[in-house]
Amino acid sequence: MxxxxxxxxxxxxxxxxxxxxxxxxxxxxxxxxxxxxxxxxxxxxxxxxxxxxxxxxxxxxxxxxxxxxxxxxGAETSGDPRVHGTPITRHGRTWVALSRHGEGATAFKVTLPAVPAKYRVEQRVHSGYDWFFVVSGRVRLALGDDEHIIEAGEAVEFDTLVPHGTSSAGPGPAEIIHLMSRAGERVHLRDV
Known part of the structure; x- marks a missing residue:
């Protein structure tokens, strides 16, 4: 017993x-x-x-x-290893947590909506590093004065003290797996 x-x-x-x-x-x-x-x-x-x-x-x-x-x-866990992330929508993007919030980076699945070709990518700066992997679609990464098109199957990592932002590179939405630090999570998921 x-x-x-x-x-x-x-x-x-x-x-x-x-x-x-x-x-x-x-x-x-x-x-x-x-x-x-x-x-x-x-x-x-x-x-x-x-x-x-x-x-x-x-x-x-x-x-x-x-x-x-x-x-x-602080109760003992049930032993169920599945993560039940609740979708969060911010600025047209849908974020779903793929990991439990721990001390380090948190993983998210992010869906970037389709945007017009002339869409200006908003850039932000915060401490830490971001990493993402493109699962489907194409992603436009604005990194300082440069823009890169990241294709499905490609990954990027960058210092977030460099102004940065992402959008779908079209023609449809893009889906990424995004790892970010607490500072990144605060900037991207909370209204700052």
Whole structure:
């Protein structure tokens, strides 16, 4: 017979786990409050252990951070190795997490929509490195003053301190596997 679950112990550890996750993801309490609808005061008390975690607090936090409730409370995993990424659409692109959020890079499948041939690729700069592999279609990579057409089956890696941006090179959408650091994830997936 398995040992009983120490529910009180798991709930007592939520605050420090939540604070670590929030700071690792580079969120302020105010940003997390805006995304979850939970007051800054309640989040602060939850992190300090002055407020007991409850399902109505943990669900919106887990959704924002795209982690399971098990990960927030430190429960043992079920042993299921599958990643159940929820599609996120930003600026017409669809992102699906292919890895669990860990300390290093995160993998995403990204669908780049078809765009007009004269489309100007918006470039951004952030710390870190990006890597992507073109699964299907063709990708236009603007890297500083240069543009490259990356074909299906090709991969690229670059320093993200160089201004960069991507779009489908047409005529249809393109699909890529994208590995990026936390800084890259923040820039590409959050409204900065």
């Amino acid at each position: 398995a040992d009983p679950i120490d529910v009180a112990g798991l709930l007592d550890a939520v605050g420090s786990r939540l604070r670590a996750l929030r700071t690792r993801r580079d969120f302020t309490l105010t940003e997390l409050s805006e995304r979850t609808g939970i007051s800054v005061s309640t989040l602060s008390r939850l992190e300090s252990g002055d407020r007991r975690a409850s399902l109505d607090l943990l669900l919106p936090i887990a959704t924002v951070f795209d982690v399971s409730l098990d990960a927030l409370v």
